[in-house]
Amino acid sequence: MFRRSHGSGHDKALNQLFDKYKEERKDVIGIAGTEQLCADLEVDPSDVRVLAFAWRLGASKMCHFTRDQWAALRDFGVKSVADMKRALPKIMDEAIADFKSYYEFTYTFGLDVDRGERTLPAETAIALWRLVFSDPRKQSVHLDSWLAFLEEKKVKGISKDTWDLYLVFTETIDKDCTNYDAMEAWPSLLDEYVEHLKGGESQ
Amino acid sequence: MGDGGWSLSGRLPAPQLHDIERQLSCGRAVQAYANAKVGQWLIRIGDGIVTRNHVHNNAAGRPTDIIGQVVRIFTIAGSSVPFVTYIRLVRPSEAKIRSTDYAEDELLFPGRVGYSASRLDEIKARCALTTATDYQQYQAHRAWAARLTHSPLPPPSMATFFVRYVDESPGDIPVGAGRRLVWQGHAPKDKYLDLSSPIHMMAFEGDVAGLNRLLRKGVSPLARDCNNHTVLHYACWTGHLRTITALLGRLGQGVAARTETVAVVKECEALCQSLGFVTAHRVISRFRARLVAAASTKRATRIRVDVSEHDLLRFASLSELSHTHAGAVGERAAKLAHGSGNSNDNSSNGATCAADDEDSAFSTFINKRSNKPAELIAGYLDSFLRKGLKGKREDEVERTFQRVLDLFRFVQGKDMFEAFYQDSLSRRLLHQKTASTEYEKLLVSKLKLECGANFTSHLEGMLKDIDISAQLNADFKTHLEVTRQQPSMELYVNVLTTSNWPTYPKVNVTLPPDVVRMQELFSQFYCNKHKNRKLQWQPSQGQCILGASFQRGNKELIVSLFQAIVLLLFNDSQKLTCKEIQQATGIDMPTLKRTLQSLACGKIRVLAKSPKGKEVDETDKFIVNYKFSNERRRVKINQIQMKQTQAETDATSEKVFQDRVFAIDAAIVRVMKARKTLKHNFLLTELFQQLKFPCKPVDIKKRVETLIERDYLERDPNDPQTYKYLA
Numbered sequence: 001m002f003r004r005s006h007g008s009g010h011d012k013a014l015n016q017l018f019d020k021y022k023e024e025r026k027d028v029i030g031i032a033g034t035e036q037l038c039a040d041l042e043v044d045p046s047d048v049r050v051l052a053f054a055w056r057l058g059a060s061k062m063c064h065f066t067r068d069q070w071a072a073l074r075d076f077g078v079k080s081v082a083d084m085k086r087a088l089p090k091i092m093d094e095a096i097a098d099f100k101s102y103y104e105f106t107y108t109f110g111l112d113v114d115r116g117e118r119t120l121p122a123e124t125a126i127a128l129w130r131l132v133f134s135d136p137r138k139q140s141v142h143l144d145s146w147l148a149f150l151e152e153k154k155v156k157g158i159s160k161d162t163w164d165l166y167l168v169f170t171e172t173i174d175k176d177c178t179n180y181d182a183m184e185a186w187p188s189l190l191d192e193y194v195e196h197l198k199g200g201e202s203q
Numbered sequence: 204m205g206d207g208g209w210s211l212s213g214r215l216p217a218p219q220l221h222d223i224e225r226q227l228s229c230g231r232a233v234q235a236y237a238n239a240k241v242g243q244w245l246i247r248i249g250d251g252i253v254t255r256n257h258v259h260n261n262a263a264g265r266p267t268d269i270i271g272q273v274v275r276i277f278t279i280a281g282s283s284v285p286f287v288t289y290i291r292l293v294r295p296s297e298a299k300i301r302s303t304d305y306a307e308d309e310l311l312f313p314g315r316v317g318y319s320a321s322r323l324d325e326i327k328a329r330c331a332l333t334t335a336t337d338y339q340q341y342q343a344h345r346a347w348a349a350r351l352t353h354s355p356l357p358p359p360s361m362a363t364f365f366v367r368y369v370d371e372s373p374g375d376i377p378v379g380a381g382r383r384l385v386w387q388g389h390a391p392k393d394k395y396l397d398l399s400s401p402i403h404m405m406a407f408e409g410d411v412a413g414l415n416r417l418l419r420k421g422v423s424p425l426a427r428d429c430n431n432h433t434v435l436h437y438a439c440w441t442g443h444l445r446t447i448t449a450l451l452g453r454l455g456q457g458v459a460a461r462t463e464t465v466a467v468v469k470e471c472e473a474l475c476q477s478l479g480f481v482t483a484h485r486v487i488s489r490f491r492a493r494l495v496a497a498a499s500t501k502r503a504t505r506i507r508v509d510v511s512e513h514d515l516l517r518f519a520s521l522s523e524l525s526h527t528h529a530g531a532v533g534e535r536a537a538k539l540a541h542g543s544g545n546s547n548d549n550s551s552n553g554a555t556c557a558a559d560d561e562d563s564a565f566s567t568f569i570n571k572r573s574n575k576p577a578e579l580i581a582g583y584l585d586s587f588l589r590k591g592l593k594g595k596r597e598d599e600v601e602r603t604f605q606r607v608l609d610l611f612r613f614v615q616g617k618d619m620f621e622a623f624y625q626d627s628l629s630r631r632l633l634h635q636k637t638a639s640t641e642y643e644k645l646l647v648s649k650l651k652l653e654c655g656a657n658f659t660s661h662l663e664g665m666l667k668d669i670d671i672s673a674q675l676n677a678d679f680k681t682h683l684e685v686t687r688q689q690p691s692m693e694l695y696v697n698v699l700t701t702s703n704w705p706t707y708p709k710v711n712v713t714l715p716p717d718v719v720r721m722q723e724l725f726s727q728f729y730c731n732k733h734k735n736r737k738l739q740w741q742p743s744q745g746q747c748i749l750g751a752s753f754q755r756g757n758k759e760l761i762v763s764l765f766q767a768i769v770l771l772l773f774n775d776s777q778k779l780t781c782k783e784i785q786q787a788t789g790i791d792m793p794t795l796k797r798t799l800q801s802l803a804c805g806k807i808r809v810l811a812k813s814p815k816g817k818e819v820d821e822t823d824k825f826i827v828n829y830k831f832s833n834e835r836r837r838v839k840i841n842q843i844q845m846k847q848t849q850a851e852t853d854a855t856s857e858k859v860f861q862d863r864v865f866a867i868d869a870a871i872v873r874v875m876k877a878r879k880t881l882k883h884n885f886l887l888t889e890l891f892q893q894l895k896f897p898c899k900p901v902d903i904k905k906r907v908e909t910l911i912e913r914d915y916l917e918r919d920p921n922d923p924q925t926y927k928y929l930a
Contacts, residue, residue, distance in 0.1 A: 159908060159911070159912050160911075160912070161908055161911045162908075164918070164923075165923055183884070184924060185883030185904070185923060185926070186904075187904070187908055191901065
């Protein structure tokens with residue numbers, strides 16, 4: 001069934017695993033399948049490990065895995081659910097190591113393409129931000145005040161540009177934003193955030 | 204001077220030669236010629252002047268030709284000294300010159316060398332370069348050189364030739380390759396002798412591409428040649444705009460120390476002015492202003508603080524121009540700025556600095572209320588052109604305009620002014636409110652001079668539409684006579700080009716049959732005349748004269764089209780309610796109420812309303828007020844203005860802000876399309892130069908963000924400070 005490597009025993013096992021979760025009509029793992037998979041892996045569907053798992057498989061949207069994407073599990077020698085469970089921490093390590101790619105993936109992953117979304121609704125973005133920075137190895141010092149600012153300002157949507165630049169921001173700018181320069185090319189939302197932060201201090 | 208070895212030719216006036224000798228620092232050049240041996244090549248090198256001539260043997264001995272050559276320098280370069288600085292003798296082996304050179308000289312300066320006609324033809328035939336185009340080019344150069352006899356200017360023909368000679372001289376370097384090789388440092392510099400470096404030549408020739416390449420390599424536009432002239436000087440001698448802007452663009456990026464830059468730019472500004480290069484002069488002076496402004500920001504800030512603290516409040520009230528004389532305010536404010544400027548500058552530099560500071564200080568100061576001054580100036584001009592002209596002499600009016608423009612010059616946000624001015628101009632023109640079309644035109648032409656043709660194209664278009672319409676209506680009249688169609692009424696139509704005028708809302712009203720018929724006649728006439736054009740009637744802008752008979756005599760009522768439609772209904776009925784009128788005319792209720800108010804509740808009441816009162820209700824009944832009387836025969840019934848002035852002002856500003864957003868978008872895309880990738884800060888700098896209204900970095904940032912979202916741009920994945928253009 002796999003395009004490139006027919007018939008090897010390993011792939012066969014992987015395929016069977018896929019068939020276990022896939023929808024009846026379509027050759028994809030859908031919502032029900034994903035829920036079942038999470039249950040088998042004993043993780044919450046909103047767990048960060050699921051996000052990393054989706055990233056590693058290159059899923060284009062939430063709760064949607066194709067057979068081709070599934071094949072990426074071969075790199076971890078997955079044959080059974082137990083194998084998959086063991087692979088999860090490894091995947092998480094990879095995600096932390098290649099954090100930029102993982103982080104930027106999160107945005108597109110969160111977009112509800114079927115509903116024609118081009119920018120991420122702030123609610124989703126906030127949830128994803130919390131999720132993506134939940135690993136102790138990769139934390140953002142600005143996260144709490146940033147998300148509070150977004151909520152307070154009732155921002156509607158987060159553009160991809162703002163999302164991507166937030167990573168650069170939190171990696172280069174110190175907690176009190178003393179080395180922040182609004183004359184640089186930061187998105188205006190970040191400008192406002194820093195202004196808000198500094199204004200709040202002086203009051 | 205030569206001591207009898209040669210004598211003056213009869214053709215050459217003695218004073219000229221005397222001049223030459225004096226100017227050639229003790230006659231060194233002439234001496235060199237005099238000492239030259241037959242068969243030697245002479246090369247003269249000066250400031251941009253290079254030519255070589257074969258000192259050759261002729262029947263009269265060498266002097267005739269030599270004198271001819273020497274004089275030639277000065278006939279071209281006028282009486283100015285510096286161009287022949289020294290002369291060098293070179294053997295033929297050192298500089299290979301083709302025999303055609305001489306022929307070119309002859310072609311350039313016929314009669315100077317003194318060939319016979321047959322000999323000239325022979326040379327022409329031999330000379331590969333003397334095609335018709337070449338010759339025309341030479342002629343053009345000559346004319347050009349002649350025009351500038353009094354300016355310190357090397358003849359371009361010479362410089363151009365020089366580079367071409369080197370490039371095309373027989374030998375190792377193929378045609379055209381020479382310069383490129385020198386730029387890249389492969390060819391020996393000597394080949395260009397001691398003349399200006401290639402970049403000077405590029406500037407002189409207007410080779411913008413080459414110039415830009417050199418500039419990018421880090422050659423300064425302020426590089427000086429052996430005569431201490433910078434590259435910018437060279438560009439200014441030719442007045443070639445693109446060269447000048449290229450150099451200024453580089454200078455703007457802060458190539459050299461500021462004082463030097465300012466000095467050079469000032470020199471060049473004067474140069475362009477003396478040479479009559481108007482546009483170049485304007486470009487340079489604008490650049491200089493910016494340079495000075497940037498440099499004196501610090502000082503200006505200090506002044507600004509002083510001014511704003513003491514006088515801004517006073518000025519703010521003064522600047523309500525609609526009640527005040529704009530010119531007077533300008534002067535007053537200028538004085539304020541002047542005073543502060545001086546007091547602050549006592550400690551600092553000289554008078555020029557003070558003047559520059561004053562300008563920038565005044566500019567910041569007047570633009571404190573960002574868009575208001577533009578609006579107010581437009582408002583002042585409106586009231587002035589409506590009624591302020593009465594009893595004024597021409598020079599007084601012109602002086603007023605000049606003062607307004609003096610003030611206007613400092614105002615940022617000229618687009619705001621344009622919008623307001625366009626609005627008021629359209630009202631003046633369509634409702635015949637303007638006191639004099641001549642003055643309207645005069646003012647527009649002044650604005651054009653001030654801000655460029657782009658700025659006034661709409662305004663000019665409006666005035667033109669009105670002119671054309673006058674002719675059109677005359678034609679229409681004759682057309683009706685010729686086709687024997689009886690007009691039921693007189694119709695005057697202003698045909699307006701949509702793009703030039705403010706946008707009017709589309710209104711649907713039921714017009715009286717007579718009007719409809721006339722409109723149709725006109726439409727037919729017009730569409731026959733101009734195929735593919737579409738007429739759209741704007742009843743909201745119409746004006747009518749109605750004949751009316753009252754008990755106390757006949758009157759002519761000057762009313763708006765809406766008022767007329769309402770009044771005409773009373774030809775057929777005695778009494779109408781507001782609601783009925785609305786159904787019959789199709790005018791929307793608020794407008795209709797205002798119209799009825801103006802007819803029945805104002806000063807002039809041609810209708811009577813029951814019940815009486817100031818406000819109009821839908822159930823109110825109206826009859827004709829037969830007892831109407833007025834001492835005049837012609838009565839104008841003013842429309843009641845909605846309390847709309849504020850709303851309208853806001854709408855106009857809103858429109859300008861909208862336009863600005865588009866302008867920013869367009870400018871960003873334009874810049875990025877040209878540059879492909881650009882750092883954020885450079886983009887900002889470019890945009891500030893291009894946009895003619897004040898805008899904040901945040902505004903631009905937001906536009907950039909939407910452009911990124913719309914996939915016009917992207918951020919460089921490796922450098923968030925850099926944008927990339929996506930084709």
